[in-house]
Amino acid sequence: MKYINTKAFAEEQDQNDPLSHFRSQFHFPVKADGSPKIYLCGNSLGLQPTQTSGYVQQELNDWAKFGVEGHTDAKTPWLTSHEDLAQPMAKIVGAKPEEVVIMNTLTVNLHLMMVSFYKPTQKKFKILIESDAFPSDKYAVESQLKFHNINPEDGLILWKPSEGEHLCRHEDFEELLETHKDEIALVMVGSTNYYSGQAFDLKRIAKRCQDENITVGFDLAHGAGNIQPNLHDIGADFAVWCTYKYLNSGPGSIGGCFVHEKHIQNQSINRFVGWWGHNKDSRFNMRVGFDPTPTADGWQLSNPPILSLAGTRSSLDLFEKAGFENLRRKSVKLTGFLEFLIDELNNTDISILTPRSPEERGCQLSIQMKNADRSLFDQLTAQGVVADWREPDVIRIAPAPLYNSFTDVYEFVQLLKLCLYGN
Structure with missing residues (x-):
C-alpha cells in the first residue's frame, strides 16, 4: 500500500x-x-x-430475578455460559471448539498446562523459553522447575537475540534445539513478544519441536485477537492467553486455554482437577471418582465467573461481526x-x-x-x-x-x- x-x-x-x-x-x-x-x-x-454494560447488567438482573435458578433460567444459562464462547474464541486462535476453554487467568492456566505437559525425566528436564519473555512466564517456568527440584540455572534454556540485536532469530532457536534436543522436555514461548512486538513463526517452531518429539506450548497474551496462531493446524500441544488486551473483556478478566485434540481424551494425562472439569453428565452426582470432560473443559477447576464472561461475550460478539x-x-x-x-x-x-x-x-x-x-x-x-x-x-x-x-x-x-x- x-x-x-x-x-x-x-x-x-x-x-x-x-x-x-x-x-x-x-x-x-x-x-x-x-x-x-x-x-x-x-x-x-x-x-x-x-454494549458491555448491558451484557453485565443482564447477568445482574438475572441474578436478582432468579437467584440460584439463574444457572438454568438466565438469558444465558450460567451452567453452560462458558461453552457458548468456545466457538467464537476458537476462531480467534485457529482451533476446534472442543480444544478451547475459557477459564481462570493466564498464569494460572500456564501452571495448569505445565502440570500436564511438562514431564521431566532424569535426562530430559530442561525448558526452553525466549530470553525476554514476559516476567510472569519466566517466574512460572522457574517455579515449575523448582517444584521438580531442578535448579533454574540448570533447567532453563534461553533463546536470545544475537549480540547487538533486539530480535530473536529462528536459526538460533533451531541451533539450540539441535544442541539440547536430548535434554529439552518443553518449549514454551510467547507468540508475540510483549517488549519488541516480534511475532514468532509458530508453525516453524512447532514443526521443529514435533520433529524432535518435544512438547511445545505458546503464551498468546499478546497474540490472541492480534495475530492468527492457527493452533490446531500447527499442532501446538497447548496454549494460554488473556482476554483483557486485544480481546477487550475488562481489567483482570478471565483467560483462555487450548489443548490439542490429540490430548483432550487422554484421561491418564496428569492434571490438577476440580469439579467443573468433571464430565457434566455426572458432575452433580457427587461422591464419585473424577471423570474428566472429554474436551478442553476437562482442565477446568471451578465454575466460571459469570460477570467476567459477560465482558468476554460482549467483545467476542463484535469480533464475530467484524471478522x-x-x-x-x-x-x-x-x-x-x-x-x-x-x-x-x-x-x-x-x-x-x-x-x-x-x-x-x-x-x-x-x-x-x-x-x-x-x-x-x-x-x-x-x-x-x-x-x-x-x-x-x-x-x-x-x-x-x-x-x-x-x-x-x-x-x-x-x-x-x-x-x-x-x-
Whole structure:
C-alpha cells in the first residue's frame, strides 16, 4: 500500500474503511475538554465496548430475578455460559471448539498446562523459553522447575537475540534445539513478544519441536485477537492467553486455554482437577471418582465467573461481526502507516525495534527513543496520548484495528513531532 503523509490521506482511509463503524461502539477516555484521547494501548488493556454494560447488567438482573435458578433460567444459562464462547474464541486462535476453554487467568492456566505437559525425566528436564519473555512466564517456568527440584540455572534454556540485536532469530532457536534436543522436555514461548512486538513463526517452531518429539506450548497474551496462531493446524500441544488486551473483556478478566485434540481424551494425562472439569453428565452426582470432560473443559477447576464472561461475550460478539481476517487486513495497513510516518520523521534518535515484515508482527510497534528518558513519554501523555512506556527507552504503540483509526495514527505522530521539535 502506498502511504501519503497528510491528514487528508488518513481521513480518506478512514472514510473507506469498512470497519470504521466499530469505533463508535467503544468508550474512549477523554481529555479535560471532553475530546477523546488518542488511545494506542490495547496491548495492555483494550477499550470497553459500549454494549458491555448491558451484557453485565443482564447477568445482574438475572441474578436478582432468579437467584440460584439463574444457572438454568438466565438469558444465558450460567451452567453452560462458558461453552457458548468456545466457538467464537476458537476462531480467534485457529482451533476446534472442543480444544478451547475459557477459564481462570493466564498464569494460572500456564501452571495448569505445565502440570500436564511438562514431564521431566532424569535426562530430559530442561525448558526452553525466549530470553525476554514476559516476567510472569519466566517466574512460572522457574517455579515449575523448582517444584521438580531442578535448579533454574540448570533447567532453563534461553533463546536470545544475537549480540547487538533486539530480535530473536529462528536459526538460533533451531541451533539450540539441535544442541539440547536430548535434554529439552518443553518449549514454551510467547507468540508475540510483549517488549519488541516480534511475532514468532509458530508453525516453524512447532514443526521443529514435533520433529524432535518435544512438547511445545505458546503464551498468546499478546497474540490472541492480534495475530492468527492457527493452533490446531500447527499442532501446538497447548496454549494460554488473556482476554483483557486485544480481546477487550475488562481489567483482570478471565483467560483462555487450548489443548490439542490429540490430548483432550487422554484421561491418564496428569492434571490438577476440580469439579467443573468433571464430565457434566455426572458432575452433580457427587461422591464419585473424577471423570474428566472429554474436551478442553476437562482442565477446568471451578465454575466460571459469570460477570467476567459477560465482558468476554460482549467483545467476542463484535469480533464475530467484524471478522478476524478483516481485522488483520486493516491491522497490517494501520501499523504500516504508523511505520511510514515514523520513518518520515527522519530522526536518527528514533528506531523501530519491531520487525518490518507484517508477517513478523501484530499491530504493535516498539519505538526506541535514543538519548531520551520518560519525560518525552510524559509529554505525549500530557497531550492526550495513551500509550505504554517500557524501561529504559521504549514506547509501545498498538493501533487496534477494531477501534483505532488512521487519523489516530497520524495525530499521534504529529504530537510526537511536536514533543521532539517543539513546532
